[in-house]
Amino acid sequence: MRGLHGWMALRPRWQAMLDARMEPDCIFRQPAWYGARLQHLCDSPDELAFVCAQRGDRLEAVLPLTVDQRPFGAGLMTLREARTPVHAHQLISDLALAPDMDADDLWPELFDWLQGSVAAREIGWDLLRLDGVIAGSGLDRAARSERRPAECSMPLRESAWLDCSGTPEQALAPVSRSHHGNVRRLMRRAQSRGALRFEVVESGPALEAALEQFLQLEASGWKAETGSAIARSDSLSGFYRALARQFADQRTCRIHLLRLDGQAIAAQFALLGARTLHLVKIAYLESEADLAPGHLIMREAIESACADARIDRLSFVTHPPWAHLWKPHIAPVSQHLLFHRSLRGWAIGQLRRWRPAGPAVLPRR
Known part of the structure; x- marks a missing residue:
């Protein structure tokens, strides 16, 4: 299935497949994420393709991809590339699976289908680039199960996360005494200026109002000066509003606000899935x-996550430079290149091995 119309037709079955898990799945495997992207961030309504695996009428997996072409080999060839849809506002991708399916078992059949004649008509490709693949995910296990000479795997970046399955004291135990002391000092400084209050907003008109406050905060400072703020872009603001609206239907969108005498001084846009709250x-x-309101709100967010029985992890999604102060766990995020099992795919794989291209540089978040 392809594009917005394909997504609309697939969404009820996709959501029903995930709902069989009895709790929200990873946000990057949910149809709501891709619907928001198709509606607001895609240049073409057919930019995304959804590869589906099913037995009879039962949907078992969905793999979103983008497909494009570009010159290759000094312009002597055209490289047809299918790629997991990673971009500046989606740095992680994965394979959506039915709860009783295992990626290792499903992948051989799915990959064989991708190389067949039917797939060639729909999404002809020479190189399958699985990008934004977090260590241990279903897509990571599937990609590493392929063993062919032309395969390449490389780490691109990292994803940081905190274990919030226990008490706040346990989550914060690795943090240095100096950082604890600094946060307490900043807290006292803030309280000397007025009343400090942390809020978690999840639904209804309050969520819409909190989203507007988040967008106003995000547009302050250097982002306003450079024009890169979400609120300055109709497409980006539409994307985040659509995410908030669609995930709010499942009560899995949260906006954290830290207020000083009623004024919001920090905010976090968070989505919950797979027992992980993604910031x-x-x-x-x-x-x-x-x-340092970003650190003050992080301290409150950690306590809130530890108190919520639905949350085991608090994910930073990326590994921002300031996150090391909270001593997070680190998960590598990799790119896997799989070449078509054809003479053309083999030739491109050989050229790619001898003249590797550098990883794509994503814009600043």
């Missing part, structure tokens, strides 16, 4: 930068 975007009021 998709963070923002703070730069006029209050001397309070």
